Amino acid sequence: MSKLFRAVIMGPPGSGKGTISERIAHSFGLKHLSSGDFVRENISAKTEAGVLAMTYIKKGLLVPDHVMTRLLLPRLVEMTKYSWLLDGFPRTLAQAKALNSACDLDIAINLNIPLETLKERLRHRWIHPASGRVYNMCFNPPRVQGIDDITGEPLIQQEDDRPEALVARLRHYKDVAKPVIDFYKAKGILYTYSDTETDQIWPNICTLLSTRIPTIQSDARCASTP
Ligand SMILES: Nc1ncnc2c1ncn2[C@@H]1O[C@H](COP(=O)(O)OP(=O)(O)OP(=O)(O)O)[C@@H](O)[C@H]1O
């Protein structure tokens, strides 16, 4: 069996973590683990951590580190046989350290996207709240405007995605992410990508992963759209 591959993807809200994670999972057969999805699953299942997490999310806050690690690390233990890409975790240095004690990462992908681009993207972001499925009215619109492709249920726009809210979210992101970025830089596993378009970033990430994940055979998958 080839060596398992473990990666995290970081970036501010709207930077394309979810979009790029889906492409990586699809092209390289990694499991895409989204911390937001784990939180939503725990909320739906009314687990102790989920009920606690909900009290913070309602206020627009990050879930505290100890709740988040309690919710997430056991899920990683279930994944010991799989290669995975973790999206949305770690967001803080404490989370990065907890993850570091649980497993060895191969790479940390860091998306560095200009503020104006983020604002523009999130203005057009629509979400299916139950599943966390994300659409963009320009980039990847649903088949029917305002309706989720899979369930037929209505899509919503998050209050948090308004340009006014975004500036504060971004400032907060920068403050908490900087020590995490420095942590991975010091470990020599940080790969930062800066551009305004996912389709420009994707071939570079794909090329990097092709050299690191032995099972990939063809670089045809690294075209701008997978
Ligand atoms: N690593 C984490 N640490 C703390 N809270 C988290 C973490 N991951 C998810 N959450 C909580 O779950 C919520 C939903 O997470 P999710 O990543 O889906 O959405 P988001 O915050 O809108 O992120 P983005 O805009 O970057 O996609 C977050 O707003 C936050 O409250």
Ligand SMILES: Nc1nc2c(ncn2[C@H]2C[C@H](O)[C@@H](COP(=O)(O)OP(=O)(O)O)O2)c(=O)[nH]1
């Ligand atoms: N116009 C445009 N929109 C993009 C691009 N890449 C992703 N998007 C869209 C999809 C989403 O609606 C929004 C944010 O992307 P996302 O993958 O949800 O980001 P993230 O919050 O998980 O980091 O932007 C892109 O390259 N161009």
